[in-house]
Amino acid sequence: MSHDLARDAKIYVAGHRGLVGGALMRRLETEGFSNLVTRTSQELDLRDQAAVFRFFDLEKPDYVLLAAAKVGGIMANSTYPAQFIYENIMIAANIVEASHRAGVKKLLNLGSSCIYPKMAPQPLKEEYLLTGPLEETNRAYAVAKIAAIELCDHYRTQYGSDFISAMPTNLYGPHDNFNLQNSHVLPALLRKMHDAKACGADVVEIWGSGTPKREFLHSDDLADACLYLLENYSAPGPINVGTGEDLSIRDLALLIKEVVEFEGELVFDASKPDGTPRKLMDVSRLENAGWKAKIGLHEGLTNTYSWFLENIEALPHR
Numbered sequence: 001m002s003h004d005l006a007r008d009a010k011i012y013v014a015g016h017r018g019l020v021g022g023a024l025m026r027r028l029e030t031e032g033f034s035n036l037v038t039r040t041s042q043e044l045d046l047r048d049q050a051a052v053f054r055f056f057d058l059e060k061p062d063y064v065l066l067a068a069a070k071v072g073g074i075m076a077n078s079t080y081p082a083q084f085i086y087e088n089i090m091i092a093a094n095i096v097e098a099s100h101r102a103g104v105k106k107l108l109n110l111g112s113s114c115i116y117p118k119m120a121p122q123p124l125k126e127e128y129l130l131t132g133p134l135e136e137t138n139r140a141y142a143v144a145k146i147a148a149i150e151l152c153d154h155y156r157t158q159y160g161s162d163f164i165s166a167m168p169t170n171l172y173g174p175h176d177n178f179n180l181q182n183s184h185v186l187p188a189l190l191r192k193m194h195d196a197k198a199c200g201a202d203v204v205e206i207w208g209s210g211t212p213k214r215e216f217l218h219s220d221d222l223a224d225a226c227l228y229l230l231e232n233y234s235a236p237g238p239i240n241v242g243t244g245e246d247l248s249i250r251d252l253a254l255l256i257k258e259v260v261e262f263e264g265e266l267v268f269d270a271s272k273p274d275g276t277p278r279k280l281m282d283v284s285r286l287e288n289a290g291w292k293a294k295i296g297l298h299e300g301l302t303n304t305y306s307w308f309l310e311n312i313e314a315l316p317h318r
Contacts (some may be wrong), residue, residue: 015068210250
């Protein structure tokens, strides 16, 4: 089912200031979409049902991209689990119901690879959803994200709503969080090596053994996939979005070292936790639907580092 979106279609991007939302905005603007609707969290609290219903009533969007979420690393997830489950469930429930009421033509709900069971076989296939216990450290967030998929599926069943759910792998790119206190592994390594190079340090210490493997997708590739899915895909359940390839944290670090041109040594502290040994997505469903990732990791890192250098003054340092 392929249909090109009219370039004047009204598209609401929820969470337009985040890593994903920002990439979606750039992509849609480049593609010539001229009728994009956004609200900052100060202008519209997505946890507030009455406010969300009023907004949809006023704007009546044709399409909705749900990229808004309360997110954080392991530390934040462990400290504020009640907030994570409550806020993410409210955001999803309010937007899905409001989209149904407003007669939205299509909604794309964005989740995360953490929805899959902790011990699911690798690579992660869509059908592994709800087949086993979740990773304890981010269970609250994962349950909220699973609830959002279920919402989309049940609105599809009961009302025939064209609501779909995409699950991206680990993302990186411009507008990522480079704060060392709470950033993910890729931006944290980039920041560490940049800082070490800037102050002439000889060594960068990296948590863990360097052996766990991770998959990384550039946010612009995700935006490309989202537009593709919006125009060409309609089915219940999640669809994985990734590269289908992973690499060890050690190899990632060496690649970042090359991009940043850090001349010193990398030291891995194996006494620190490694996390899951591997987290790779099976992307055959998406490839069969006709989409493949295009941005190689070296190219993506180079582009992300350029953005970082241009915006370093405005970024929180630590």
